[in-house]
Amino acid sequence: MQEFSKKLAMQFKPKYLFAHLVLFGVGLVLLYPLIFMVTVGFFTEEEFMTTVLGLLPFAKQPTWDNFLVLFNGSADAAIQQYFLNSTIRTVYATFWALLTALLAGYVFARLKFRGKEVIFLTLLATQMIPATVALIPTYLQFARWPFAGGNNIFTGGTGILDTWWVYLIGGPSINIMGAFLVKQSMEKVPYELDEAAKVDGAGTLRIIFQILLPLQMPIMAFIAITTALATWNDFITPFFYTSSDHLQTLPAAITRLSSAAASPGTVPNWPLIITLSLGTTLPALFLFFFFQKYIVQGLANTGIKG
Amino acid sequence: MISNDGKTVEPEGGQLAIGRELRKFPRKSSVKRRDGLIAAIILTPMILWWLVLSGFPTLFGFVLGFFEWIGISDSPKFVWFDNYVRFFQDPLYYQALWRSIWLGGLVTSITLLAGFGASLLMNMPLFGKGIYRSVWYIPAVTSTVATTQIFNILLDTNNGVINNILVSMGKPPIVWQYSVFWGVFWIVVYSVWKGVGGAALIWLAGLQSVDTALYEAADIDGAGRFAKLMNVTLPGLKPIATYIVITNLISAIQIYEQVLFMTNGGPYGQTEVLVFRIYRDAFWDFNLGMAGASSLIMAAVVLTATVFYYRWSTVSDRSITTRRSRKLRKGGL
Numbered sequence: 001m002q003e004f005s006k007k008l009a010m011q012f013k014p015k016y017l018f019a020h021l022v023l024f025g026v027g028l029v030l031l032y033p034l035i036f037m038v039t040v041g042f043f044t045e046e047e048f049m050t051t052v053l054g055l056l057p058f059a060k061q062p063t064w065d066n067f068l069v070l071f072n073g074s075a076d077a078a079i080q081q082y083f084l085n086s087t088i089r090t091v092y093a094t095f096w097a098l099l100t101a102l103l104a105g106y107v108f109a110r111l112k113f114r115g116k117e118v119i120f121l122t123l124l125a126t127q128m129i130p131a132t133v134a135l136i137p138t139y140l141q142f143a144r145w146p147f148a149g150g151n152n153i154f155t156g157g158t159g160i161l162d163t164w165w166v167y168l169i170g171g172p173s174i175n176i177m178g179a180f181l182v183k184q185s186m187e188k189v190p191y192e193l194d195e196a197a198k199v200d201g202a203g204t205l206r207i208i209f210q211i212l213l214p215l216q217m218p219i220m221a222f223i224a225i226t227t228a229l230a231t232w233n234d235f236i237t238p239f240f241y242t243s244s245d246h247l248q249t250l251p252a253a254i255t256r257l258s259s260a261a262a263s264p265g266t267v268p269n270w271p272l273i274i275t276l277s278l279g280t281t282l283p284a285l286f287l288f289f290f291f292q293k294y295i296v297q298g299l300a301n302t303g304i305k306g
Numbered sequence: 307m308i309s310n311d312g313k314t315v316e317p318e319g320g321q322l323a324i325g326r327e328l329r330k331f332p333r334k335s336s337v338k339r340r341d342g343l344i345a346a347i348i349l350t351p352m353i354l355w356w357l358v359l360s361g362f363p364t365l366f367g368f369v370l371g372f373f374e375w376i377g378i379s380d381s382p383k384f385v386w387f388d389n390y391v392r393f394f395q396d397p398l399y400y401q402a403l404w405r406s407i408w409l410g411g412l413v414t415s416i417t418l419l420a421g422f423g424a425s426l427l428m429n430m431p432l433f434g435k436g437i438y439r440s441v442w443y444i445p446a447v448t449s450t451v452a453t454t455q456i457f458n459i460l461l462d463t464n465n466g467v468i469n470n471i472l473v474s475m476g477k478p479p480i481v482w483q484y485s486v487f488w489g490v491f492w493i494v495v496y497s498v499w500k501g502v503g504g505a506a507l508i509w510l511a512g513l514q515s516v517d518t519a520l521y522e523a524a525d526i527d528g529a530g531r532f533a534k535l536m537n538v539t540l541p542g543l544k545p546i547a548t549y550i551v552i553t554n555l556i557s558a559i560q561i562y563e564q565v566l567f568m569t570n571g572g573p574y575g576q577t578e579v580l581v582f583r584i585y586r587d588a589f590w591d592f593n594l595g596m597a598g599a600s601s602l603i604m605a606a607v608v609l610t611a612t613v614f615y616y617r618w619s620t621v622s623d624r625s626i627t628t629r630r631s632r633k634l635r636k637g638g639l
Contacts, residue, residue, distance in 0.1 A: 007431060016432060019430050019432055022424075023428065023435075023438040023442075024438070030499060030503070033457060033460065033499075034445075036456060036467070052465065052470055053466070055471065103352070104349060104352060111342075112338050113341050113342035113345045113346075114338070114342065116345070126361070128556065128609055129608075129609075130601060132560070132584050132585070132604065133364050133367035133368065133602070134364045134367050136370065136588045136597055136598070137364070137367045138363045139588075169359065173355040173360065174352040174353055174355075233448075233449035233450065235449075251451040254452055255451050258451070258455060258458075258567055268455075270459060273455050276452070277452035280448075280449045280451070280452040281448050281449060281453070285444065285447065287447070288440075288447045292443075295443070295507075296439060296443075296507060299504065299508055299511065300511030300514075300515075
């Protein structure tokens with residue numbers, strides 16, 4: 001209690017007031033675009049078009065329609081479908097990222113075999129190559145995928161382009177950064193724990209899932225949240241490898257409406273873009289608030305170990 | 307491996323090594339073989355799949371740089387280094403590369419400096435510092451596509467918030483899209499907006515990992531606040547500084563999404579960065595060869611920057627390393 005009142009009194013020292021002022025003030029500025037997005041989300045289309053937007057525009061006839069449309073869908077855009085696609089894709093990618101990171105992390109942290117260091121460092125080094133290098137080849141690869149989409153061995157059809165496979169196919173491949181993080185975290189667990197379990201007759205899978213996994217929860221949560229956010233926010237895969245409307249995700253739908261993709265001179269459909277932006281941003285924020293402890297912890301860990 | 311060692315090492319050393327090998331040989335080898343089998347069963351499928359879906363396309367992308375291939379329906383033609391020669395002769399490309407480098411450097415330095423300042427404040431025993439941390443980090447979790455659109459609404463020429471405010475103050479509105487300066491300015495603002503919270507969090511973790519005993523020792527020696535910052539805090543932050551500079555630089559050099567959605571490279575391609583150029587080549591102009599060559603150069607730049615910075619920052623690290631290993635050894639005993 002005394003500790004608390006001492007701390008409270010301290011907050012009013014000039015130095016502390018200054019810190020509060022800066023952190024609060026700049027924090028507000030950082031939040032401003034998101035606050036703005038929510039307030040314009042209450043506008044109807046007509047009102048948005050006719051209002052001269054101020055710093056914080058408030059709708060005269062506020063409506064929940066823009067938020068509800070995310071759950072109910074709408075006539076002119078299959079928002080619900082985008083939402084569903086985004087969700088399924090995210091859950092799927094996160095599941096595989098966790099599984100491969102855990103298994104590979106275990107192998108690199110615990111097992112002794114020839115060439116381990118070489119394999120691990122090679123994989124890690126590839127993470128520095130810009131992902132853009134593989135974009136076009138991936139397009140070609142998807143287009144030439146054997147025996148899919150009307151292809152014979154390599155050509156003839158469109159392969160797996162513009163099918164659900166573009167989202168699913170990458171799942172089982174190794175999540176290298178995740179494996180690295182799990183390895184780091186697992187190496188802190190005493191090896192005696194494995195030995196004891198082995199003596200009790202536990203197999204490798206049991207050791208991984210029942211002994212080690214419960215101790216890796218913070219780092220697994222960090223991998224889950226970063227993978228989920230990256231997949232949720234990714235517009236490249238759907239934008240470049242699909243074209244059908246029923247395959248789009250929320251960010252890809254925004255991309256298609258944005259001025260970058262539209263023919264020059266046309267005015268973007270701002271109300272629809274705002275709605276989709278809300279649909280993309282709000283779930284990410286919920287996810288963040290739910291997992292923020294692990295993000296802070298995980299970021300700190302990656303930094304210190306890296 | 308053993309035979310190689312045996313030839314090169316001094317006689318006693320060799321004998322020692324052989325003795326150790328002999329003593330542990332039976333147990334170790336069987337464990338190794340079992341471990342090797344399990345590792346193979348677990349790793350092979352996921353690494354093979356990774357090779358098919360990431361390794362192969364990446365290699366293929368590098369190979370593309372040696373071909374002239376315009377439009378997927380055309381057949382590729384092997385042209386040796388023509389694409390690379392063009393890269394350094396055509397201002398479209400080398401200027402985009404240069405822009406990537408200085409824009410990346412600018413974004414990294416502003417983000418890291420601002421983040422460092424914030425982390426110093428967040429490290430004070432403030433009320434609600436957890437809330438500050440979260441709020442500052444929020445922009446990082448938002449989708450670039452979505453939030454750049456919000457920035458675009460704020461920056462709209464006719465009914466943008468900022469122009470409306472300018473007009474209400476009696477100033478003429480600014481057509482942001484016609485100006486290179488403002489284009490770059492808003493790209494930098496957006497990137498810093500997104501990155502500063504993450505930087506602050508990592509700096510903060512670094513600040514908290516500095517051994518408090520060192521501060522106490524400095525107090526006893528009568529060091530002032532500035533002396534403590536220079537002699538305790540900054541050296542202690544070196545490992546984390548290496549990490550944060552490298553990761554930030556790698557991602558900042560490759561900025562393109564905000565360029566794509568905010569300026570679309572304009573006006574007249576004056577804000578085109580290299581990765582954006584690669585996208586243009588690949589998906590609008592279908593110049594696959596140039597896209598491949600450009601991405602190889604991008605990879606080379608990123609790797610060079612990383613290696614240089616890493617080398618530079620670890621040159622004087624020896625004292626820290628020995629101190630830490632001594633500590634570890636003590637802990638181990």
